[in-house]
Amino acid sequence: MSIKETFIQDILSGYQYKGEKIVLGKAKLDGEVLSEAEISVALKTMNRHGLIAGATGTGKTKSLQILAEQLSLKGVPTLLMDIKGDLSGIAAPGEENKAIIERQQLLGIDYTPMGAPVEFLSLSHEPGARLRATVTEFGPILFSKILELNDTQTGIISIVFKYCDDKGYPLLDLKDIREVLRYLSDDDRGKQELASTYGSISKASLGTILRKIVTLEQQGADRFFGEPSFDVNDLLKTKDEKGVVSIIRLTDIQNRPSLFSTFMMSLLAEIYESFPETGDPDKPKLVIFIDEAHLIFKEASKTLLDQMETMVKLIRSKGVGLFFCTQVPGDVPDGVLGQLGLKIQHALRGFTAKDRKQIQKAVENYPITSYFKADEVITQLGIGEAFVTALNEKGIPTPLAYTYMRAPLSRMDVLSETEIETIIGKSELVDKYSQEIDRESAYEMLTQRLKTEENPQPAQPKKPEGRPKKEKSVFETIITDSTTKSFIRTIGN
Ligand SMILES: Nc1ncnc2c1ncn2[C@@H]1O[C@H](COP(=O)(O)OP(=O)(O)OP(=O)(O)O)[C@@H](O)[C@H]1O
Ligand SMILES: [Mg+2]
Structure with a gap:
């Protein structure tokens, strides 16, 4: 057998699952996309968490989008922390342009543009269903x-x-x-x-x-x-058998790290508390994606980091998967990193000694491969290409695969303000949480x-108070x- 044939055999046996799967793309060897060597992740292991890393502009957000929309198609709801405001496009069908058609032809995967059902949530002044807690x-x-x-x-x-x-x-x-x-x-x-x-x-x-x-x-x-506080069960909706993608728009929160940390902690605690133990389900109940996750880790206190680490450990048993999307794996604390099952590593740059350390760190965490030199190839990965290793259904890491990622079925660009308003206008969730109760x-x-106490005399004619009586x-x-x-x-x- 040629090296290529052995490689395809290895991929086919390494990425074979009994249950449902999500296709990420196809393996690439010596510059060739091998359409028979499918790279996928078992749906069952999506509560084993994951990492999407890579230098800026290498395709992290698109990989996140692919996972979220494929989960939706499998009826799994997701929650996306949209810090840069570039995830709204998931609600609209993708545009079939030349680059996408070429990509899909190389992959040998049909392209049917489609959007996912989306709810917008808001922590701040962004439009969407208001998230609150007492x-x-x-x-x-x-x-x-x-x-x-x-x-x-x-x-x-x-x-x-x-x-x-x-x-x-x-x-x-x-x-x-x-x-x-x-x-x-x-x-x-x-x-x-x-x-x-x-x-x-x-x-x-x-x-x-x-x-x-x-x-x-x-x-x-x-x-x-304040009240009404957000019911985390509202994150578990499906629409026409598709999982609803809840997007929390956080664009105006980037410079308020403690609010973001607060929110993440309370949300995870609330989910942990509210969701029942799920045993070992065939698919996750909810998957949470945190884009630009370095923001929460960089600014987070030691207590938050400890809390995160514990939560990551515990929340799995509730059927909830957490995916961190960030530039270098070193942005994620070791205690969390060690618990992430799926790894989608886009290109890293090796300019400085620090960069090279990050590369070493990334590569050390992968299964060893004899087909390519991971520490060299990692700097040469193209846009929309990544090293992938997942967990199979037995919890064993799948072979490290140089993967040519599929294109998202939904729009890669953002929605217009009008499109967002239309979605918000139709949302029952926005109505449910729009009224503040004081x-x-x-x-x-x-x-x-x-x-x-100051004025024990009974009822005197009162001046109107500053605060209206509720x-x-x-x-x-x-x-x-x-x-x-x-x-x-x-x-x-
Ligand atoms: N899987 C893909 N299919 C098709 N095009 C892709 C894919 N991944 C990335 N691209 C192209 O690369 C561009 C950059 O990708 P993306 O926004 O995901 O990068 P990023 O790593 O999230 O960057 P940043 O660090 O700036 O957030 C996309 O706008 C798209 O044109
Ligand atoms: Mg991005």
């Missing part, structure tokens, strides 16, 4: 982590949460917790009240925590905290209490189940 839902541990509090300060936050729980002051948004902290620092009132039951707390520590909350607010987190919570209750909503039940939630959120500490 402070209580975060629980004291996670909330402290966002603020990067030390152990003593975390202890204080736990006491503050307990105090609010005991008093029946719901902590919904940041102004609630701010108001409670202010009240508790007041020498004449809160400080004494707290000291009598829970022990005294240093005013300086409360001041520090308050300042950190203000910083978080300045980063725009005030829009994120029910009576700690802020209003404490303000009212202080007023009554009607009590049907949600007027105090969330007391924070114990279970915070228990789960302490996992990983």
